Amino acid sequence: MDVTWAMDFAVVPTLTFRLLYVFIIVSHERREIVHFGITQHPTMLWVIQQLREATGFGTQPKYIIRDNDRIYGSGVPAFLMNSGITEVRTAFHCPWQNPFAERLIGILRRELFDHTIPLDERHLHKLLNEYVGSYYHPVRTHSSLNHSPPHVDQSVNKPQLSPDADMESEPILGGLYHNYRAKAA
Numbered sequence: 754m755d756v757t758w759a760m761d762f763a764v765v766p767t768l769t770f771r772l773l774y775v776f777i778i779v780s781h782e783r784r785e786i787v788h789f790g791i792t793q794h795p796t797m798l799w800v801i802q803q804l805r806e807a808t809g810f811g812t813q814p815k816y817i818i819r820d821n822d823r824i825y826g827s828g829v830p831a832f833l834m835n836s837g838i839t840e841v842r843t844a845f846h847c848p849w850q851n852p853f854a855e856r857l858i859g860i861l862r863r864e865l866f867d868h869t870i871p872l873d874e875r876h877l878h879k880l881l882n883e884y885v886g887s888y889y890h891p892v893r894t895h896s897s898l899n900h901s902p903p904h905v906d907q908s909v910n911k912p913q914l915s916p917d918a919d920m921e922s923e924p925i926l927g928g929l930y931h932n933y934r935a936k937a938a
Contacts, residue, residue, distance in 0.1 A: 755814045757782075757815065758814040761855065763858045766870075767871050773874055773877055783903045784853065800825060818843065819842060821845055890902060891904050891932075918936075920935060
């Protein structure tokens with residue numbers, strides 16, 4: 754069971770200069786993106802619904818770190834308390850007190866949003882699904898995880914590659930990133 758999660762919003766402009774809000778929840782244990790949601794108009798009720806979707810039966814953390822965004826209102830703290838989750842609020846104007854969420858938003862900005870401009874909400878959802886499912890969780894290494902990705906199969910022993918091994922490349926996000934592996938013999 755994860756002990757601590759962090760949540761925050763990222764703002765993403767579209768090709769038509771509309772703003773989309775991405776609500777992100779990240780686990781501190783493995784830097785795993787637990788949940789994300791996208792909307793044009795975030796409300797307190799929408800955030801509560803996102804938290805419901807992220808915290809299925811038996812999957813809620815003990816603590817959740819959040820900032821003091823007005824969007825949370827009084828409903829989000831009440832939902833967290835009723836769910837048995839202790840909220841940890843950061844001080845005003847202190848993003849460094851929520852480093853995992855802020856770092857993840859910076860990673861998303863540098864590795865995805867600086868290279869692709871979403872057309873609309875549906876396109877952004879597709880981009881994030883592919884980035885998280887095909888790159889961030891299974892491939893992208895993290896120095897704090899001993900240079901392993903958040904989802905690593907511990908049961909598989911990786912064989913040592915010979916210097917003359919043939920490699921194949923799997924493009925991710927249209928070739929923005931690649932996953933390399935040895936070709937089957």
